[in-house]
Amino acid sequence: MAISNPFKESEVLDIYKNKSMLKWIVLAVSIFISTGSILYTNVLVEQLKDTERRYINLFAKSLENTINEDVNLTFLTQEIIAPNTSIPVIWADADGNPIDTRNIEVDSTRGIAHINAQLKEEMKIMEDIYTPIPIQISDDNDFQYIYYKNSFLLTQLTTYPYIQLSVIAIFGFIAYLAFSYSKTAEQNRVWVGLAKETAHQLGTPLSSLMAWLEHLKLDNDFKDQALVEELEKDIARLQMITERFSNIGSVPVLNEENVPKLINTIINYLRPRISSKVNIRVDTISENIIAKINAPLFEWVIENLCKNAVDAMSGVGNLHIKVMRGSDYKVFVDITDDGKGIPKSKIKQVFHAGFTTKKRGWGLGLTLVKRIIEIYHSGRIFVRSSEPDVGTTFRIVLSTKL
Ligand SMILES: Nc1ncnc2c1ncn2[C@@H]1O[C@H](COP(=O)(O)OP(=O)(O)O)[C@@H](O)[C@H]1O
Ligand SMILES: [Mg+2]
Numbered sequence: 001m002a003i004s005n006p007f008k009e010s011e012v013l014d015i016y017k018n019k020s021m022l023k024w025i026v027l028a029v030s031i032f033i034s035t036g037s038i039l040y041t042n043v044l045v046e047q048l049k050d051t052e053r054r055y056i057n058l059f060a061k062s063l064e065n066t067i068n069e070d071v072n073l074t075f076l077t078q079e080i081i082a083p084n085t086s087i088p089v090i091w092a093d094a095d096g097n098p099i100d101t102r103n104i105e106v107d108s109t110r111g112i113a114h115i116n117a118q119l120k121e122e123m124k125i126m127e128d129i130y131t132p133i134p135i136q137i138s139d140d141n142d143f144q145y146i147y148y149k150n151s152f153l154l155t156q157l158t159t160y161p162y163i164q165l166s167v168i169a170i171f172g173f174i175a176y177l178a179f180s181y182s183k184t185a186e187q188n189r190v191w192v193g194l195a196k197e198t199a200h201q202l203g204t205p206l207s208s209l210m211a212w213l214e215h216l217k218l219d220n221d222f223k224d225q226a227l228v229e230e231l232e233k234d235i236a237r238l239q240m241i242t243e244r245f246s247n248i249g250s251v252p253v254l255n256e257e258n259v260p261k262l263i264n265t266i267i268n269y270l271r272p273r274i275s276s277k278v279n280i281r282v283d284t285i286s287e288n289i290i291a292k293i294n295a296p297l298f299e300w301v302i303e304n305l306c307k308n309a310v311d312a313m314s315g316v317g318n319l320h321i322k323v324m325r326g327s328d329y330k331v332f333v334d335i336t337d338d339g340k341g342i343p344k345s346k347i348k349q350v351f352h353a354g355f356t357t358k359k360r361g362w363g364l365g366l367t368l369v370k371r372i373i374e375i376y377h378s379g380r381i382f383v384r385s386s387e388p389d390v391g392t393t394f395r396i397v398l399s400t401k402l
Pocket of ligand 2: 304307308365366
């Protein structure tokens, strides 16, 4: 009796639809938060800039008044000029020679010429940012200038959101890697554990069956030899299944196998078991193509791919397997059917666990196939081409050495 998939087709497909939608939502929210935070900081920066500019104008005015000595000096010095402990300021004469500075670090151990050169360098930078504020000395047309730039705090605030967002992005990326790594590790444990357990569970009744078979063979009163032969075949098949599961559950041994020969053996086994209206052809450019293979697992792969192909053709059509040699010690196996094909939008999903379009499908066949080829054989498998109503080609890439 076939067990049907307890999930309805649409439910399983929805998992993938929702997953990709979730990705877009997360991306959109991240962009929204990032832009919002940058825009908000920019508003703060603009406000602070304005305050600093106004303050420095006041500072310049106060300085002008102090020089011209027409107001209360103590008040100006204490309330406006002295409290500037953050905005870098250079006060220079009309010819651009520095007179005094605030909040600028100079190396006082060096000579005056060196310090002046450093200050002039700084004035050039300041001039590019803000036009220096002129202050009038006495009543004649003698001017001096106040050069200034943003305070250290303001400069930091401008770059802060970018640094903050980069740190968050790096952290998010590392967290994502860690999560997906632990998810893969967990999936691996489930695969290996289940396979080992299955092999183990099958082992006991299997050895008992073999013992019973030997008993029957030796029983002279038992005349039905045909029955014994059928039993032997079924037991051999059970043994093969146990071997597959035990290979999946451990590190499988790879041997040098003749690929066309192995494939022909598998096809000869499959041929009487699938619809006679499927015409199977195996082509090879040479009878002697060797690759590193674990035979029981590779049989499983070919069986799965052929069964899918037959399903796609609804039991009528052509199945073509081609073995080729590639460069760099590669061997290609192409499995082509002229079935219903896979829509472009679904090609990426066929290898996902649980993806199926069949009423009684589990969507695990290709997941297993990919796992066997990529993890146990260090090879590759992909949909080489597929077109609705024309057919599909899966390509396996194996290596002749490891
Ligand atoms: N040769 C093929 N032609 C068309 N569709 C295919 C082919 N092989 C696989 N598929 C699609 O990929 C799905 C997943 O295949 P698989 O993992 O073997 O699971 P299942 O056979 O249980 O559905 C199938 O349901 C089918 O839609
Ligand atoms: Mg399948």
